[in-house]
Amino acid sequence: MTFVILAPALACPSLAKKGLVDVLLVAKTKEVLNDLTNVTYSQWKHTKETPIDKKDIEILSFVPDYHISEYVLSAYKKRGFTCLVRARITISEKKGLYQLNNPFSEDIPHIHRLTPSLESSGSAYLPEEPVTLHHPFYIGEKDFLNIAHISDSHIAARMEMLEDRWNTNFKDAWSQSSLTGEKPGDFSNFNDQFVSTMKSINADKDIDMIIHTGDITDYNRGYYNTKGENDFSEDYHRNRNWLLFYQLLYKNYEKPFFSVLGNHDYRMHPYPPNPILISRRIRELFNMAPMVNLTRNEMNTIHEDPHSLYITQNHLMNRDYAVHWYSLVVNPFLDYQVFYGGMALLFLDWNRREDHEKATPWARRVLSKGQWSMLTKWHKKVMNYRKKEKVVAVVAMHPAVFNPFAETGDEKLLTNPETNIFYESTLIDTYTENDLVDGTFRERRNEFIKLCLGNRNYGKGNDYRILPEKGIDLVLTGHAHRTGLYQIEGSHVYVRRPDTIKRAPLFCNAVCCGPIGIKNEKGGLDEVQLDLPGYHVIYVDDTLSVEVRHSNLVDIREDTRRDFGEVARGRTFEVADAVDDIPGLNPTYSWRVTNLKEGSTITRVTIVTGLKRPVEVTETPLGWRHFKEYVNGFTCIVCEAHDRGQGIFYSNTGEIKIKVDQSIEKIGNLTVSWDMEDDPSLPVRVRVPGE
Numbered sequence: 001m002t003f004v005i006l007a008p009a010l011a012c013p014s015l016a017k018k019g020l021v022d023v024l025l026v027a028k029t030k031e032v033l034n035d036l037t038n039v040t041y042s043q044w045k046h047t048k049e050t051p052i053d054k055k056d057i058e059i060l061s062f063v064p065d066y067h068i069s070e071y072v073l074s075a076y077k078k079r080g081f082t083c084l085v086r087a088r089i090t091i092s093e094k095k096g097l098y099q100l101n102n103p104f105s106e107d108i109p110h111i112h113r114l115t116p117s118l119e120s121s122g123s124a125y126l127p128e129e130p131v132t133l134h135h136p137f138y139i140g141e142k143d144f145l146n147i148a149h150i151s152d153s154h155i156a157a158r159m160e161m162l163e164d165r166w167n168t169n170f171k172d173a174w175s176q177s178s179l180t181g182e183k184p185g186d187f188s189n190f191n192d193q194f195v196s197t198m199k200s201i202n203a204d205k206d207i208d209m210i211i212h213t214g215d216i217t218d219y220n221r222g223y224y225n226t227k228g229e230n231d232f233s234e235d236y237h238r239n240r241n242w243l244l245f246y247q248l249l250y251k252n253y254e255k256p257f258f259s260v261l262g263n264h265d266y267r268m269h270p271y272p273p274n275p276i277l278i279s280r281r282i283r284e285l286f287n288m289a290p291m292v293n294l295t296r297n298e299m300n301t302i303h304e305d306p307h308s309l310y311i312t313q314n315h316l317m318n319r320d321y322a323v324h325w326y327s328l329v330v331n332p333f334l335d336y337q338v339f340y341g342g343m344a345l346l347f348l349d350w351n352r353r354e355d356h357e358k359a360t361p362w363a364r365r366v367l368s369k370g371q372w373s374m375l376t377k378w379h380k381k382v383m384n385y386r387k388k389e390k391v392v393a394v395v396a397m398h399p400a401v402f403n404p405f406a407e408t409g410d411e412k413l414l415t416n417p418e419t420n421i422f423y424e425s426t427l428i429d430t431y432t433e434n435d436l437v438d439g440t441f442r443e444r445r446n447e448f449i450k451l452c453l454g455n456r457n458y459g460k461g462n463d464y465r466i467l468p469e470k471g472i473d474l475v476l477t478g479h480a481h482r483t484g485l486y487q488i489e490g491s492h493v494y495v496r497r498p499d500t501i502k503r504a505p506l507f508c509n510a511v512c513c514g515p516i517g518i519k520n521e522k523g524g525l526d527e528v529q530l531d532l533p534g535y536h537v538i539y540v541d542d543t544l545s546v547e548v549r550h551s552n553l554v555d556i557r558e559d560t561r562r563d564f565g566e567v568a569r570g571r572t573f574e575v576a577d578a579v580d581d582i583p584g585l586n587p588t589y590s591w592r593v594t595n596l597k598e599g600s601t602i603t604r605v606t607i608v609t610g611l612k613r614p615v616e617v618t619e620t621p622l623g624w625r626h627f628k629e630y631v632n633g634f635t636c637i638v639c640e641a642h643d644r645g646q647g648i649f650y651s652n653t654g655e656i657k658i659k660v661d662q663s664i665e666k667i668g669n670l671t672v673s674w675d676m677e678d679d680p681s682l683p684v685r686v687r688v689p690g691e
Contacts, residue, residue, distance in 0.1 A: 002035045003027035004081060004106050005135050006068070010249065011212070011259035011331035014137035015145070015340035019092050021137045023100070025085040026076045032085055033059055038104070039089075044097040044136055044253070052089055060086040065378070066336035067349070067370065069327035071320070075109035093139050097256065100135035108133060114325045116224065116237035131246065131329055138209070138256040143341035144392060145208035148201040148255075149536040151398075151478025151510035152215040152517075153194040154264060155245045158223035161230060162292065163187040165302040175690070176297040177559050177667045185557040188293040190218070190514035191248065193533040196553050197513040198252035200535075207537060210255055213478040213510060214262025214350055214398030217241040219270050220322040230304055236270050239325040246329060258338070259331055260347045262398035262479060263363070266318035273299045290530055290560045291515035297665055335371055337378050342390050343540065344382045346375065348397040361431070366399045366441035367448065379451060379472070386469060392540055396476040401449065401507045402436040402493050403480040409523025410484075413495035421493055422446045422459065436493055439480040452505040453488060464490050466503070473504040474544060482518050483511035483531065483548060498546045506544055510536055516556065530556045558685055559667045572597035573672050577686045579665060588618070589689055590657040591670060593648060601647030604640040604673035605656060606680060610666035610690025611635045621654035622646070634668075644676050658689075666690030 007024040008014040014021045025032060036057050040049035062084055091098070111131055166173060166187040178184045201207050222240025229235060249257065273288040274296065289299035327334075334349040351368045367375070375395070385391045404413065413419065423435045423445070431437055450456050454471030457463050466488065485496040486507040496502070511517050511534045519531040534550035573596050580588045595602045608631050609615065617626045620639045623646045629636040639656055641647045648654040668688030671680035 002029065002104065003032050003085070004076065004104075005039075005100060005102050005133065006072070006332045008100065008135045008137050009331050009333075010134045010136065010246070010253070010329070011257055012333055012336060012338075013135075013256040013258070015209070015256060015338055016091070016137055016139045017143070017341040019090055019139055021089045021091055021100070023087045023089060025087065026073070026081045027083045027085050028080050030083050030085055032087075033057060035104075036087060036089075040101045040103070041091060041098050041137075042101060044099050049101055052091070056090040058088045058090075060088055062086050065374070067334045067374070068332050069323075069334055071324045072327050072332045075328065079109060091137075091139065095139055095141045097136060097138050097254065100137065102133075102135070106133045108328050110324075111328065114239050114328070115243060116222075116240050131243070133329065134250065134253075136253070136256065140208065140341065144343055144540040145340065146206055146540055147394075147476075147536075147538040148204075148207045148210045149213065149476050149508060149510045149538055150197055150201075150210060150513040151213040151476075152262070152481060152512040153197075153212070153245075153514040154190045154215055154218040154512070155194060155241055155248065155514065156190055156218035156222060156270075157240050157244050158230070158236075158270065159189045159191050159292075161223055161225070161228060162299075162302055163189050164228065166294070166298070170302045173298050173301040175666070176301055176664065177295050184298075184559065185293055186554040188291070188516055188533070188554045190292070191244070193512075193514050193551055193553060195248055195252060196551055197533065197535050198248075200549065200551075202252065202254040204537070206539070207255065210257045211345075211347075211396050211476055212257065212259040213396050213476050214260050215264040215478060216259060216262065216326075217245055218264055219267040220319075221269055223270070232270060232272075232305075238268075242325040242330070245326075249330075258345075258347060258396070260396055260398060261323060261326070261334070261349045263318065263350050265326070266320075266322045266350065268319045268322045272305060273303050293516060293554055293557055293560050295559050295667065335374055337374075343392050343394065344378070344385065345394045345396065346378045348375070348395065350398045360442070361405070361438045361440075363399055363441045365443050366397070367444045372444055372447075375448075375451070383470065390542075392474065392544075393472045394474045394476065395452075395472055398477065398479050399441045400439045400477045400480045400484075400509050401445070401452075401475055402486040403439045403482060403484060403509060404436050404520075405433055405438045406482075406518060406520060406528050407523065407525045408433050408436075409520050409527060410495045411521055412523055413493070414497070414500075417492045417494055419493040421449060421488055421491065436486070449488075452507075459491065466505075468504045471505055473506070474538065474540075475505060475507045476510065476538075477508065478510050478512075480509050481512050481515065482509060482520075483534075483536070484509040485546060498548065501544060501546065504544065506546075508536060508538065508546065511548065511550070516560075528561070530561055532556060571682065572600075572674075573602060573681065575670055575684055575686055579687055586659050586661045587663065587689070588657055588659050589687065590619075590655060591686060592653050592655045593670075593672060594653045595648045595650050597674060598650045600674040601641075601644055601649050602654070602672045602674055603644060603647040603676050604638065604680075605654075606639075606671045606673075607637045607656070607686070607688060608669045608683075609635045609637065609688040610668055611660065611663060611688075612691060615689070616659045617656070618659055619655060619657035621648060621656075624654075626656075640673075641676075647675070660689040663689035663691070 003025040037054045042049045221236040225235040289296045338345045452472040454467030517531040532550040537547040539545045576592045626639040669683035670686045
């Protein structure tokens with residue numbers, strides 16, 4: 001064996017407009033032309049091979065316009081492969097997906113050491129065949145390719161274990177929310193959502209290629225235990241999740257697929273559903289449960305040890321070796337560029353030593369000095385090409401450029417935003433809701449935006465000229481777990497609907513294709529809703545157009561949006577619930593009801609619990625009476641005013657508290673009535689005690 005084909009690779013295929021297939025080799029000598037004649041090609045996943053004539057092979061001068069994984073180069077160098085060689089092969093075939101076949105054994109360095117040794121039984125996602133290198137290439141006919149933009153798949157082997165536990169009612173998990181004991185809803189499996197997305201894309205003949213903008217895996221060490229146990233220290237194996245992604249991708253690979261890495265891809269360790277960070281104070285980092293369509297208590301029951309500290313201190317720390325398996329097998333490039341027809345694409349890796357800057361909603365140096373240099377050189381190349389023909393410039397990377405905070409609604413950003421385009425960030429938290437910086441990056445962000453606009457002086461001296469011919473047409477990002485199409489107009493950033501997109505540039509945040517994400521139309525924390533996984537279809541031609549598509553694998557449960565301190569909102573009232581559960585004392589449940597109906601007063605509040613026994617009501621609005629009823633066998637607390645004058649007036653709040661013993665937290669219903677009438681409102685979901 002004198003060479004190994006580094007590219008095309010599984011997640012970095014070659015795109016050939018006129019049958020010109022670019023190939024990158026790592027070789028023992030630069031004199032590889034004769035050996036290259038032994039390479040054949042075939043249709044993707046077909047065995048009938050076609051030879052390549054020597055006259056159709058051209059050795060090119062080497063131009064370092066990509067960043068190859070240093071680990072990959074080092075691993076091959078130890079085996080005597082010290083030369084990088086670029087070649088171009090002319091292949092005259094009709095439109096379609098093909099593959100190069102290397103007759104020499106492409107033994108992947110360290111693959112046996114890096115790949116977990118797992119039994120063939122007990123998991124539906126283990127590869128049926130040995131891990132091998134694949135070299136897909138696509139031959140196209142048109143100048144522009146339509147893109148399926150996906151992001152944040154968060155592939156994780158533990159999803160199968162968690163889903164199995166949920167479906168079998170592990171430790172009576174259903175009772176955490178279901179008053180009847182029946183299964184409350186379906187588990188949303190990240191891996192199944194990714195597969196469903198791939199199948200949907202493959203079935204669409206209008207889509208030509210797929211771009212994944214990072215957080216491919218949730219973390220490196222994936223779950224495996226044939227007995228279904230769940231121990232962070234014993235049941236999570238190095239590179240297990242990369243092995244799973246490889247198998248899922250290859251099995252569903254029908255269109256050219258490109259990837260970049262996100263921050264989660266550099267994380268080694270798994271994390272619990274509600275990880276706790278101990279610093280000056282104890283605080284919860286996030287709540288994983290809504291991402292899989294479960295409530296907090298349901299997830300904590302089926303996962304066990306939900307606040308584990310063993311991993312929490314390490315799981316946010318990124319490691320270079322977390323992506324070594326990926327670089328050897330899936331994609332050797334960290335940053336790279338692809339030119340096809342009238343398209344120029346640049347793929348930028350998440351800076352591997354980067355994560356969220358302390359006490360801020362952004363990362364710091366996502367674009368390193370080397371990446372910025374590559375970006376500006378690529379941009380100059382695009383400008384030169386545009387002197388001769390139309391070129392659509394596309395940048396794909398993981399961090400968002402614009403993303404609102406969760407409480408910011410899209411409706412305002414559609415028509416009358418007060419947003420700031422640029423943010424002069426400091427280490428002091430001076431940002432406001434008008435700075436769309438949640439999940440973005442700090443250094444070089446302003447310069448990047450101006451580069452996209454084609455005007456380095458944008459915003460200075462009332463210069464608001466957007467020059468598309470000098471800018472970047474499309475920026476594809478992820479990370480935010482919130483879909484969004486953003487464009488700059490004048491001094492503000494606007495949200496666009498697919499039918500309101502104007503001239504480039506377009507900043508496109510993808511919806512997750514694994515976890516359930518979020519959305520907010522009206523604004524306010526109480527209006528944050530869950531958003532089904534999905535993807536964007538971007539049609540590229542003289543103009544850009546976008547379709548947003550969502551999964552139909554599960555129905556989102558309203559219960560799963562509930563969280564500590566969250567406000568449940570009806571049409572004309574809202575409720576903030578709280579549970580004080582202090583060890584050694586009976587828990588106290590409280591509901592603070594606010595009237596939002598102008599001109600009326602709330603005169604009755606009814607709460608359906610999950611108990612079948614009396615409770616002690618310890619507080620009601622002043623002068624109210626209370627009594628109990630039974631609804632389907634469950635205790636129902638009714639609190640009501642004696643007359644309209646005692647009611648809860650518009651914009652005022654009344655509180656109800658109860659004490660219970662030997663109960664567990666469940667989800668129940670709360671309704672209100674106005675002006676001494678008996679007709680109840682539509683119910684909202686609140687936390688209640690249950691058996």
